[in-house]
Amino acid sequence: MRKCIGRMALALAAAGFFAAGVLAAPKPKPIDPRKLELLLSWGIAHLDAQRVYRNGKAGEGVVIAMVDTGVSGDRQKLFARVSPFSTDLVAHREYGDSGADHGRQTAGVLAGARDGSGTMGVAYDATLLEIRADLDGSCREECFMTGQMLAQGIDYAVEHGARVIGLPLASSTPLPSVEAALERAAGKGVLVVAAAGNDGADEPVWPARYAAEARFRGAIIVAGASARDRKLASWSNKAGSAAANFLIAPGDQIYVDCNTEFCGVVSGTSYSVSYVAGAAALLMGRYPHLDGITAGRLLLEGAEMGRKPRPTSGRGNVDVNRAARLAERQAEERS
Numbered sequence: 186m187r188k189c190i191g192r193m194a195l196a197l198a199a200a201g202f203f204a205a206g207v208l209a210a211p212k213p214k215p216i217d218p219r220k221l222e223l224l225l226s227w228g229i230a231h232l233d234a235q236r237v238y239r240n241g242k243a244g245e246g247v248v249i250a251m252v253d254t255g256v257s258g259d260r261q262k263l264f265a266r267v268s269p270f271s272t273d274l275v276a277h278r279e280y281g282d283s284g285a286d287h288g289r290q291t292a293g294v295l296a297g298a299r300d301g302s303g304t305m306g307v308a309y310d311a312t313l314l315e316i317r318a319d320l321d322g323s324c325r326e327e328c329f330m331t332g333q334m335l336a337q338g339i340d341y342a343v344e345h346g347a348r349v350i351g352l353p354l355a356s357s358t359p360l361p362s363v364e365a366a367l368e369r370a371a372g373k374g375v376l377v378v379a380a381a382g383n384d385g386a387d388e389p390v391w392p393a394r395y396a397a398e399a400r401f402r403g404a405i406i407v408a409g410a411s412a413r414d415r416k417l418a419s420w421s422n423k424a425g426s427a428a429a430n431f432l433i434a435p436g437d438q439i440y441v442d443c444n445t446e447f448c449g450v451v452s453g454t455s456y457s458v459s460y461v462a463g464a465a466a467l468l469m470g471r472y473p474h475l476d477g478i479t480a481g482r483l484l485l486e487g488a489e490m491g492r493k494p495r496p497t498s499g500r501g502n503v504d505v506n507r508a509a510r511l512a513e514r515q516a517e518e519r520s
Contacts, residue, residue: 410436431499
């Protein structure tokens, strides 16, 4: 049973929204830990990412920023590459990491190391730039951040080399303080991937809904959540006016925080942000000449519905292998 924790000004869109469950691991015949890791990370197969892995590293050389609740201390060992510029925008945090699991979980789905332990990230060779921006103490109940903090996080990501920025968060109202930061990111060719929201509504939440505006078209991709059947999850917000820039990616019943016996199970469009951002990193790792916005456009064109977006699921499921083939074809045409 899903437990709804609530919505407020700029609430995080996933594990702070659908409570993590706990799944007891069965005890089958021994299995190669790396194979088990891939099986647990079932969303990777849904993106057809494994074919891209065969042709090189998984996002190597690409910096991806996540503006979230951070990954601190020894938890950074979960990732193969963490940027030395990862930061907490709150200088002197009184409440530390209390309740702030969301940032670790979304980052793990994005860039968790492929080490045969638990789960792996879709772009496991990418460099994670983790930017913590939640208000001090808010995660003891539900994590929040202000529009000003979000704008600061976006600018910081651009200044420190991010080519993709993930925004796994949600607001019920527009965020004027964020608009200029989004425009600056777009001007640098940086792709922003934002969560659609978890209300089952006909339109995405903010800042994802900015993707419907002409000035941001192509610079912001909205991530809706798919279930294992590849259909839009019933609780995921729909594409609405942002259909041309809307992709769906795994976000329902995602395994996180695995140990030797148990995995947490979480749901939310925040995890879809991780998969879409990771897919863009795979393209840029394979084709270093691509900027983030171009990689995003290839994902949109290579998706299930291609150039025929629908008001419910937009461009449909991400297919990163098909997007890679489009990039290959375009490179051949230029040469």
